[in-house]
Amino acid sequence: MKILHVDSSILGGHSVSRRLSADIVARLKAAHPAAAVTYRDLGAEPLPHLSGAVLAAAQGPQAVSDEVAADLKAGAAVLEEILGADVIVLGAPMYNFGVSSQLKAWIDRIAVAGKTFRYTANGPEGLLKGKKAFVALTRGGFYGPDSGMNAFEHQESHLRAVFTFLGITEVNFVLAEGVNISPEQKAQSLAKAAGEIAALAA
Numbered sequence: 669m670k671i672l673h674v675d676s677s678i679l680g681g682h683s684v685s686r687r688l689s690a691d692i693v694a695r696l697k698a699a700h701p702a703a704a705v706t707y708r709d710l711g712a713e714p715l716p717h718l719s720g721a722v723l724a725a726a727q728g729p730q731a732v733s734d735e736v737a738a739d740l741k742a743g744a745a746v747l748e749e750i751l752g753a754d755v756i757v758l759g760a761p762m763y764n765f766g767v768s769s770q771l772k773a774w775i776d777r778i779a780v781a782g783k784t785f786r787y788t789a790n791g792p793e794g795l796l797k798g799k800k801a802f803v804a805l806t807r808g809g810f811y812g813p814d815s816g817m818n819a820f821e822h823q824e825s826h827l828r829a830v831f832t833f834l835g836i837t838e839v840n841f842v843l844a845e846g847v848n849i850s851p852e853q854k855a856q857s858l859a860k861a862a863g864e865i866a867a868l869a870a
């Protein structure tokens with residue numbers, strides 16, 4: 669089993685989503701000791717935003733600058749990582765109601781027509797079938813159905829759409845919300861998430 673572990677928080681050692689994604693990976697490793705883990709830290713080593721020059725260069729052979737060549741290489745590397753993975757574990761904080769821009773830059777590199785999805789006469793088809801994903805979501809506030817903030821939630825809904833579009837239908841979300849409300853609330857939300865992770869990996 670090949671696990672791709674991706675973190676996307678910019679908060680380094682203070683990150684909550686990193687803690688949860690590491691917990692998920694540790695439990696998967698305990699259940700599958702032979703599993704190989706590839707780790708990508710989008711916070712420490714951000715991918716450049718997808719640009720018009722890179723998109724044009726990816727369409728066919730042409731002379732490109734060193735900068736564009738390095739950019740294409742970085743994009744190809746993350747694409748290979750997800751194509752080669754059986755399980756994706758993602759740490760995904762909510763920043764300004766959606767995912768971090770670092771994570772969005774990664775999504776822009778893995779959503780590639782002909783590689784991870786294709787358009788057919790019957791509409792789009794995801795090509796990452798058979799893979800499984802675990803997503804650790806963290807939020808400072810609350811965005812559930814009764815919170816009054818549900819319409820602002822573009823984090824889980826976005827990731828659900830992306831994974832589904834790419835053909836990954838088995839996506840397990842673990843949520844720790846309200847982590848910036850108070851230390852007590854944070855502890856409670858993390859304990860709940862830890863329980864969910866233990867149940868997932870059981």
Ligand SMILES: Cc1cc2nc3c(=O)[nH]c(=O)nc-3n(C[C@H](O)[C@H](O)[C@H](O)COP(=O)(O)O)c2cc1C
Nearest residue numbers: 677679683684685761762763764765806807808809
């Ligand atoms: C730049 C930034 C934007 C944030 N935006 C939101 C937000 O829109 N809603 C929210 O509930 N929390 C927001 N937060 C709080 C984070 O979701 C919270 O701190 C969470 O723990 C982040 O996950 P992390 O610790 O793994 O980075 C924001 C935090 C940062 C640093």
